[in-house]
Amino acid sequence: MSDSREPGALPPLDRRDxxxxxxxxxxxSAAGPSAGTxxxxxRRMLQVNGYATDAETPLDALTTYITPxxxxxxxxxxxxxxxxxxxxxxxxxxxVERPLRLTLADLKKLPRASATCVLQCAGxxxxxxxxxxxxxxxKYGAVGNARWTGVRVRELLDRAGLKGSxxxxxxxxxxxxxxxxxxxxxxVEIEKVLEDGxxxxxxxxEPLLPLHGAPARLVVPGWAGDHWMKWLTRLSAQAEPQxxxxxxxxxxxxxxxxxxxxxxxxxxxxxxxxxxxxxxITEAPAGAKVGTxxxxxxxxxxxxxxxxxxxxxxxxxxxxxxxxxxSQHDPYAWRLWSFRYTPRAVGKITLIARATDSRGSVQPKxxxxxxxxYLYNGWHSAEIEVGA
Amino acid sequence: MRRTPRIGWLLALxxxxxxxxxxxxxxxxxxxxxxxxxKPTPVNFDVKLPVLGTRLSSFxxxxxxxxxxxxCLACHSTDMVRQQRLTEKQWAASVTKMAGWxxxxxxxxxxxxxxxxxxxxxxxxxxxxxxxxxxxxx
Numbered sequence: 393m394s395d396s397r398e399p400g401a402l403p404p405l406d407r408r409d410x411x412x413x414x415x416x417x418x419x420x421s422a423a424g425p426s427a428g429t430x431x432x433x434x435r436r437m438l439q440v441n442g443y444a445t446d447a448e449t450p451l452d453a454l455t456t457y458i459t460p461x462x463x464x465x466x467x468x469x470x471x472x473x474x475x476x477x478x479x480x481x482x483x484x485x486x487x488v489e490r491p492l493r494l495t496l497a498d499l500k501k502l503p504r505a506s507a508t509c510v511l512q513c514a515g516x517x518x519x520x521x522x523x524x525x526x527x528x529x530x531k532y533g534a535v536g537n538a539r540w541t542g543v544r545v546r547e548l549l550d551r552a553g554l555k556g557s558x559x560x561x562x563x564x565x566x567x568x569x570x571x572x573x574x575x576x577x578x579x580v581e582i583e584k585v586l587e588d589g590x591x592x593x594x595x596x597x598e599p600l601l602p603l604h605g606a607p608a609r610l611v612v613p614g615w616a617g618d619h620w621m622k623w624l625t626r627l628s629a630q631a632e633p634q635x636x637x638x639x640x641x642x643x644x645x646x647x648x649x650x651x652x653x654x655x656x657x658x659x660x661x662x663x664x665x666x667x668x669x670x671x672x673i674t675e676a677p678a679g680a681k682v683g684t685x686x687x688x689x690x691x692x693x694x695x696x697x698x699x700x701x702x703x704x705x706x707x708x709x710x711x712x713x714x715x716x717x718x719s720q721h722d723p724y725a726w727r728l729w730s731f732r733y734t735p736r737a738v739g740k741i742t743l744i745a746r747a748t749d750s751r752g753s754v755q756p757k758x759x760x761x762x763x764x765x766y767l768y769n770g771w772h773s774a775e776i777e778v779g780a
Numbered sequence: 781m782r783r784t785p786r787i788g789w790l791l792a793l794x795x796x797x798x799x800x801x802x803x804x805x806x807x808x809x810x811x812x813x814x815x816x817x818x819k820p821t822p823v824n825f826d827v828k829l830p831v832l833g834t835r836l837s838s839f840x841x842x843x844x845x846x847x848x849x850x851x852c853l854a855c856h857s858t859d860m861v862r863q864q865r866l867t868e869k870q871w872a873a874s875v876t877k878m879a880g881w882x883x884x885x886x887x888x889x890x891x892x893x894x895x896x897x898x899x900x901x902x903x904x905x906x907x908x909x910x911x912x913x914x915x916x917x918x
Binding site: 438462573 | 826833835836855857865866914916
């Protein structure tokens, strides 16, 4: 077969070539479930409070491994006194040999440390507790996965000369409550922050936004957001835990499940620490056809460092099939997952997702009811209409 | 022999990708040498959406609205209250807690406030829908 083309000209594409090129282009544009971007139509927030601002991310915008900064949920207790970065300094004191006062420039000279992990508000899913409980009525999106960069808490406490008497790290932010409202002061067990706590000044490679705690916030991988103090001004190593409403009354979870609607007594509660194993469905087809695969996607995370499996059920939880976990992962980060579901019958089908973490904890059908509505992690489901 | 054309196209595709990337950055570096103008921010959301932090309209009219305004709005926007669906017992407990923290609730108006809250934000009221806003900081 003769070839009449100019020397060096490219040959016409045949079908095989076209498919090969299309495949290569697809590989370059979208390597997997975590490689996509979020289209403009999904780039929005769901505001549940205008002042002080609370807003969650819609589930259909939580489809990437890294949650973009401008789509990351926002939670305030009180309006912060926004920090003038030029005057800001972090104090490290208490049970230490050499108290420190570090400006942002000082912090940035210290060895950098990063962690990619989930931040979830302790109250995420509060709206699903039955009977209803007071508080911000978060549904699914008070959670996100980001890369946090700053200085290890261990580095700061080593430099300050931490004394053996220190057991708790008291944390203080720049938010000021109105009238007689108690301040949002907290503490974290010293072992936890020495292990992997970070004072972060960057989020996903950018300086922290004021709404996310600029100039610096605490990062406590695997633990609920109440520990991640924003607008950080002081870390104080102490022998005893912090006192006050937000330590002694709030952020407590029942030691044992009880009767939904019956408030637990203080002695029946223990502090909220690790987040619970949970999976959410972020993408499900509105319609599907019998015999034709449809793709379901979502994310799963836990207070354990990794997710072991995500499973899907189409029969109310009697049988389960394993979803595919995305390879992208870091300790305490979330796993994106996908599942090819081939419907076997027409009608409405409810698909349920449940996760199991690396310590063997399985996401329960129903979360433990508690009067503050913390740590909801009941099964999440999606309904699809299957046609012939 | 059949492999050569395919490889040719693939090489062309890769070359195009490689050429495009430096072309973009070289244009950007030329721009940087000129006096900086305002950096264009890509608009990748619906600009008709309200900004995050928009305050909702006032509480619904009715007996008790004035005391609700006075008691709640010093610290909250109306949506903090509007999203609750609490029983009378739960609202009474919330009012006690908030009064202890400094909310202005004269004893003579406490019952009227609780009745207003239960009527408008009780278990049987319509579901609260969050305000759809622009992304954070946009």
